[in-house]
Amino acid sequence: MFPIKLSQVGFTPDGRSVLAGVDLEIDVDGITVILGPNGAGKTILLRMLAGLQAPHGGTIRWNGNGLPAAGIAMVFQHPVLLRSSVFHNAGLGLQPLALGRAETLRRTQHTLERVGLAHRAADSARLLSGGERQRLALARAWAMQPKLLLLDEPTAALDPSATESVERIIREIRSDGARIVMTTHNLGQAMRIADDIVFLASGRVIERAPASRFFARPQTNEAKLFIQGELPWRIAFDD
Amino acid sequence: MLDTFLEALSLLGRLDEHVLAIVWLSFKVGLSTVTLATLIGLPLGALVAVASFPGRSIATVVLNGMMGLPSVVVGVIIYLILSRSGPLGGFGLLYSPPAMILAQTVLVVPLMAALTRQIIEDAWREYANEFRSMRFSLRHTIVSLLYDCRFSLVVAVLAGMGRSLSEVGAVMIVGGNIEGFTRTMTTAIALETAKGDLPLSLALGMVLLSVVLVLNAGAYNLRQWAMRKYG
Numbered sequence A: 001m002f003p004i005k006l007s008q009v010g011f012t013p014d015g016r017s018v019l020a021g022v023d024l025e026i027d028v029d030g031i032t033v034i035l036g037p038n039g040a041g042k043t044i045l046l047r048m049l050a051g052l053q054a055p056h057g058g059t060i061r062w063n064g065n066g067l068p069a070a071g072i073a074m075v076f077q078h079p080v081l082l083r084s085s086v087f088h089n090a091g092l093g094l095q096p097l098a099l100g101r102a103e104t105l106r107r108t109q110h111t112l113e114r115v116g117l118a119h120r121a122a123d124s125a126r127l128l129s130g131g132e133r134q135r136l137a138l139a140r141a142w143a144m145q146p147k148l149l150l151l152d153e154p155t156a157a158l159d160p161s162a163t164e165s166v167e168r169i170i171r172e173i174r175s176d177g178a179r180i181v182m183t184t185h186n187l188g189q190a191m192r193i194a195d196d197i198v199f200l201a202s203g204r205v206i207e208r209a210p211a212s213r214f215f216a217r218p219q220t221n222e223a224k225l226f227i228q229g230e231l232p233w234r235i236a237f238d239d
Numbered sequence B: 001m002l003d004t005f006l007e008a009l010s011l012l013g014r015l016d017e018h019v020l021a022i023v024w025l026s027f028k029v030g031l032s033t034v035t036l037a038t039l040i041g042l043p044l045g046a047l048v049a050v051a052s053f054p055g056r057s058i059a060t061v062v063l064n065g066m067m068g069l070p071s072v073v074v075g076v077i078i079y080l081i082l083s084r085s086g087p088l089g090g091f092g093l094l095y096s097p098p099a100m101i102l103a104q105t106v107l108v109v110p111l112m113a114a115l116t117r118q119i120i121e122d123a124w125r126e127y128a129n130e131f132r133s134m135r136f137s138l139r140h141t142i143v144s145l146l147y148d149c150r151f152s153l154v155v156a157v158l159a160g161m162g163r164s165l166s167e168v169g170a171v172m173i174v175g176g177n178i179e180g181f182t183r184t185m186t187t188a189i190a191l192e193t194a195k196g197d198l199p200l201s202l203a204l205g206m207v208l209l210s211v212v213l214v215l216n217a218g219a220y221n222l223r224q225w226a227m228r229k230y231g
Helices: A042-049 A086-090 A092-097 A101-114 A130-143 A160-175 A187-193 A211-216 A221-227 A232-238 B002-013 B017-050 B056-068 B071-082 B097-133 B138-148 B150-166 B169-175 B185-195 B198-230
Strands: A004-011 A019-026 A031-035 A057-062 A072-075 A148-152 A179-184 A196-201 A204-210
Touching: A004 A042, A019 A042, A019 A204, A031 A042, A031 A160, A031 A187, A042 A148, A042 A179, A072 A130, A072 B097, A086 A092, A086 A101, A086 A130, A092 A101, A092 A130, A092 B138, A101 A130, A130 A160, A160 A179, A160 A187, A179 A187, A187 A211, A196 A211, A196 A221, A204 A211, A204 A221, B002 B198, B017 B056, B017 B097, B017 B138, B017 B150, B017 B185, B017 B198, B056 B097, B071 B097, B071 B169, B097 B138, B097 B150, B097 B169, B138 B150, B150 B185, B150 B198, B169 B185, B185 B198
Parallel strands: A031 A179, A031 A196, A072 A148, A148 A179
Antiparallel strands: A004 A019, A004 A057, A196 A204
8 A cells, every 4th residue: 555656647627826836755654744724735646545535637556556455534623413322333344345344343442442332332323422422433444453544634623632532542553553644733642642744725735744843943934833822824814 | 873873882892704705804904005005105205306317307296196096096097907907807807805905005005105205305405415425225225214214104195094094985886895805994984874874884894993003002002112212
């Protein structure tokens, strides 16, 4: 699957440029955070990595090949859960893998324990709190044992305590060997969790750097302004 | 009129054998029809809702249009198919309950499939990204959506049951309305009213209405329970 190479990737729905000329390579290790303001094109880039959206221009290759049949999981900002138990939802992603009943049950139970939801296995998934729902979505993805886990703003709607739980789980999934690419516009979260940063603005990759260097010595003016909490895009709009 | 009403109540009160036989046959035909139509109509509706294939829009329009299929037309077509010179004439099914079930299934499947398509299509909009990201096959997608929408789909099944129990034209043609063999509540009501036996018609009508009310009350309570339990 790795490296994943994006070459001159563009996305222009209705003639509007959302992504333009994106070149990016994702290697085998770590947590990459795609950072940028709202509307920068983060989510669409993630959807392309998941194979949910084809680019309008350029190419994406997974180790030189097309989209792999398995090994990629994605957790959405607002995960959709079936009207059934927590346990059933946690094992949902295993259905297409045809692992057999015993292995499916074992993996599901194991991941529920690791995200701290084993005690709620029999409860209805749709009655969970926001943080629990996101942990369940992570369990569902984790149970699939993905090589690449894509997370779209996984803590955008969560309070600090739930965010901390989700970040702990993300680190554990990474320790389990999954490559993680996630989007966020939360600078604090990016600092806490990222190994490297892809800074995206106006549909272009403005800067790519190891997280420590990105935050200590950003190379571009846009990145500096973003880190300082300035809103150059808003200023441009007001002008 | 009051006398007719009282006589009808009396027929029901003393569990008239004639009335019970008609009600029992109606239930057998209705439940068999709904079982068959559920097995065909729900997956068919879900397939049209989620699958991409050429002519999907046409299939949707046809499915919706067939909800209003005239029952006498279906009756005549099934009659021709099952009559001695028809392609299935050799089975000798004409004027039998299986013929009535077949005709009603043809009528009920489009209704249930069209309602299912609408319910599943709405759910599919919500789930498409999740299921695609999990690489769900078409079969997994359909099974999961049908499962998730199971409480909403009760409405489709109820609508099918309602159509089956209230249908008269097709069962009259292919069943023949033979007393003690193919006479259902609706065909009996039509016949007895024409003959002037209004108490029996009214008694059967009351049973029919009660069944519809009980089914709807049951569906309402099921949905309320599901909302509380599953959100």
